[in-house]
Amino acid sequence: MISQETAPAVPPLPHISKLVIIGVGLIGGSFALALRQAGLVEHVLGIGRSPENMQRALALGVIDAYTDDFAAALPGADFVLLAVPVRQTAHIMSNMAPYLDTNTIVSDVGSTKQHVVLAARAHLHAHLDRFIPAHPIAGTEFSGAQAADPNLFRNKPLILTPLPENSPQALAFVEALWQHCGAKISHLPVERHDQILAAISHLPHMLAFTLMQHIRTLGGNDPMALLRLAGTSLDDMTRIAGSSPEMWRDICQDNRAALLAQIEAYQAQLSNLHQMLAQHDDQTLERLFAEARETRRHWLETKNQSP
Amino acid sequence: MISQETAPAVPPLPHISKLVIIGVGLIGGSFALALRQAGLVEHVLGIGRSPENMQRALALGVIDAYTDDFAAALPGADFVLLAVPVRQTAHIMSNMAPYLDTNTIVSDVGSTKQHVVLAARAHLHAHLDRFIPAHPIAGTEFSGAQAADPNLFRNKPLILTPLPENSPQALAFVEALWQHCGAKISHLPVERHDQILAAISHLPHMLAFTLMQHIRTLGGNDPMALLRLAGTSLDDMTRIAGSSPEMWRDICQDNRAALLAQIEAYQAQLSNLHQMLAQHDDQTLERLFAEARETRRHWLETKNQSP
Numbered sequence: 001m002i003s004q005e006t007a008p009a010v011p012p013l014p015h016i017s018k019l020v021i022i023g024v025g026l027i028g029g030s031f032a033l034a035l036r037q038a039g040l041v042e043h044v045l046g047i048g049r050s051p052e053n054m055q056r057a058l059a060l061g062v063i064d065a066y067t068d069d070f071a072a073a074l075p076g077a078d079f080v081l082l083a084v085p086v087r088q089t090a091h092i093m094s095n096m097a098p099y100l101d102t103n104t105i106v107s108d109v110g111s112t113k114q115h116v117v118l119a120a121r122a123h124l125h126a127h128l129d130r131f132i133p134a135h136p137i138a139g140t141e142f143s144g145a146q147a148a149d150p151n152l153f154r155n156k157p158l159i160l161t162p163l164p165e166n167s168p169q170a171l172a173f174v175e176a177l178w179q180h181c182g183a184k185i186s187h188l189p190v191e192r193h194d195q196i197l198a199a200i201s202h203l204p205h206m207l208a209f210t211l212m213q214h215i216r217t218l219g220g221n222d223p224m225a226l227l228r229l230a231g232t233s234l235d236d237m238t239r240i241a242g243s244s245p246e247m248w249r250d251i252c253q254d255n256r257a258a259l260l261a262q263i264e265a266y267q268a269q270l271s272n273l274h275q276m277l278a279q280h281d282d283q284t285l286e287r288l289f290a291e292a293r294e295t296r297r298h299w300l301e302t303k304n305q306s307p
Numbered sequence: 308m309i310s311q312e313t314a315p316a317v318p319p320l321p322h323i324s325k326l327v328i329i330g331v332g333l334i335g336g337s338f339a340l341a342l343r344q345a346g347l348v349e350h351v352l353g354i355g356r357s358p359e360n361m362q363r364a365l366a367l368g369v370i371d372a373y374t375d376d377f378a379a380a381l382p383g384a385d386f387v388l389l390a391v392p393v394r395q396t397a398h399i400m401s402n403m404a405p406y407l408d409t410n411t412i413v414s415d416v417g418s419t420k421q422h423v424v425l426a427a428r429a430h431l432h433a434h435l436d437r438f439i440p441a442h443p444i445a446g447t448e449f450s451g452a453q454a455a456d457p458n459l460f461r462n463k464p465l466i467l468t469p470l471p472e473n474s475p476q477a478l479a480f481v482e483a484l485w486q487h488c489g490a491k492i493s494h495l496p497v498e499r500h501d502q503i504l505a506a507i508s509h510l511p512h513m514l515a516f517t518l519m520q521h522i523r524t525l526g527g528n529d530p531m532a533l534l535r536l537a538g539t540s541l542d543d544m545t546r547i548a549g550s551s552p553e554m555w556r557d558i559c560q561d562n563r564a565a566l567l568a569q570i571e572a573y574q575a576q577l578s579n580l581h582q583m584l585a586q587h588d589d590q591t592l593e594r595l596f597a598e599a600r601e602t603r604r605h606w607l608e609t610k611n612q613s614p
Contacts, residue, residue, distance in 0.1 A: 157536045196533060203521075204541050208540075209599040210576045210577050211510075211573070212602050212603050213580075213602075214506075215507065218506055218572070223602060226503060228464065228491070229503060230464070231507075232446070237514065239543050240543060245597040252589060253589055263577065266518070266521050266577075269520055269524070270514075271574070277559055277567055277570070280563075282556050286552045287552075289556065290552040292517075292520045292548045295530060298531065302535060303535070
């Protein structure tokens, strides 16, 4: 019997006459560029606080125009992307609400979702059928419109956390936009998203901050005497300790319970390793290292497969 | 007054008629290539267990010839580099000892030093004036002669842990060789080396293995369901969990006490962060993140300064 390969599902071509990006930084700017490159958008309007950044975004062709006036910007928009720090979401939603057309679809990129959904329930309650919460797992250590890259989301995870109120058409529209950006789409319940992110992103950041702080403490008056002897392993393990303290304070606030649980589970694993080492149980230690390496190898293989 | 700049100290040009590399892998091979490129060596003889690897080393011009016969290889050597896993050091030293010329200078590249020094005291006791323990902090995830790179040590730390018995001339010779490889030289007492490496290298590896193992445990039957949602932060924080389990078991054995102390100090720091988070002390948390970022920023600046 001849096996028949079916072509991968091609999402419908969405079309956006007027796209509004609130916060034209790395994520918002990259999204605009990706949709432009895919030929899906006619006019891109930016909203942002920094005139310097908006000028740069304009000069780089990320946006076609900008304003700080929601009343002028929002009417007639097909799609609005909120790409601002999570803690600003509620304030911006309350500013948006009076000017939002019934048909406009809205989405966000917040890295914790329960807080964003609470804000939407408070400020966009008349619009919940068309507010689709989303989180692209992509980023670099750079920020601002000048860092925008149409390929930023290519082959990167994108998590949608749909609400019961969401219209299936609005959900399919947002999903199709991100597919055209090259992202690999997953759906998760809101609470599960925040639990999983606590494990795969928030915990690693806490470990990196703690490691840098540990070396700093150990080094006393002259931590550089230690650090100038360090190689790439410490460099890798502390790269994300270079992230924004304010942003990580906010994420800690927004996802406190899940993050506390992850730190506790990690502490238990580390105590387990400490015990093996203290008890000279080197065979079990070697098996643990081998299992960790095997899990990582399998992960890398999965990542390198085409989506 | 016109300020006068003094030229940086130029190390004396060492010359090696016959270099013997025991273990022609990433480190041994890169050392040979760097000295060749600097024009400091006439003939490079490799000693190794794998004929395939030695053939590759020969084909790539890393070595000029190879053998597995110490009796044939060692007489007439100016310099011998041991570049084998630490646990093989004692065995190889006992094989070398009968054939070592009085004038031959010997060094190693072991990543823990107390064990190597014990082995030297046991097997090279007649040669301690000319055995100079050394540790280049350089490496990649690749191995074998095909990974050898003459620039591997450029701007990387190299720690010498001289013995009281070491001849100043032999020490200066080894130091000059590594300077010509581009390494940044430090001197440390043997025990202090192992304590510092426990903090800046061995602890980070334990944290990476533990993080990978934590995610694996959390994922239950299907850790890939979690991992396919992960971004570059988890990737960075587990890269070194891809390292050799056998090598890390050996490092744990060799540096057990110092590593246990480091894990305990890290656990205390992590408990501290956990407590701030649990007590909603978000200002202190933000200050900790900022201090960690500042320490890292300062470190990167120091690294990017020319040596």
